[in-house]
Amino acid sequence: MTKEQKYIFTSTRLGFRNWEEKDVEELYKINSDSRVMEFFPTLLTKNQTIEFIEKMKIQFKKNGFCYFAVEKLENKEFIGFIGLSEQNYEADFTQCIDIGWRIKCNEWNQGFATEGAKRCLEYAEKNLNIDKVYSIAPKINIKSExxxxxxxxxxxxxxxHPLLRDDERLKTCILYQSK
Structure with a gap:
């Protein structure tokens, strides 16, 4: 892929791409922001952020999807991730494909998560032939719902949620699916 072709696909305002080394610092800032991570058990360390990015690169190579690195098209600013990921924890609906998003808080309330997630669902259906996509969040995360x-x-x-059983605040989760 040349520099001009770095996006796998775009929406009106966003470009979706695979992860690059330069994303580590920016994603680490997002992962260590207590406002962004309000509905997660802990903030993520830099090493956990690196591990996450490596996992996404492997998923992309294997499946043609991941939680994509997302940039605003107007200025190429990295704002977080939106995309699809395999979920394998023990539940009656897994193994499944999850749609998720994590965006830096100064970009909230501008419709990026909605715009990006709609485009990812379209990509999943039309380009990847994925007919069922799920979304999971703690019940108290009304913004994600x-x-x-x-x-x-x-x-x-x-x-x-089997991975959140020890967290009274987060353990009850909601499950949504595509129609």
Whole structure:
């Protein structure tokens, strides 16, 4: 891919691409922001951020998708990730493909998560032939649930997340799926 072709696909305002070394510092800033990580058990370390990016690169190479690095097209500014990822933890709906997003807080409330997630669903269906996509979040994360509704997902149920069982605040999660 040349520099001009670095995006796998775009939406109106966003470019979706594979991860690059330069993304580590920017994603680490996002992962260590307590506002962004409010509905996660802990902030992520720099090493955990590097491991996450490496996992996404492997998923992309294997499947043609991951939680994509996302930039604003107007200025090429990295704002976080939006995309698709395999989920393999023990639950009655896994192994599945999850759609998720994490965007730096100064870019919130501008419709980027909704715009990007809608485009990722379209990419999943038309380019990857994925017919069912799920989205999972702690029940108290009403902002993420609002995005799930805006992108046309339907609520399936509430469940106790096996990886969050020890966290009273986060363990009850919601599961949405594409129609």
């Amino acid at each position: 609002a995005v799930m509704k805006k992108i046309g997902l339907e609520k399936v149920k509430e469940f106790e």
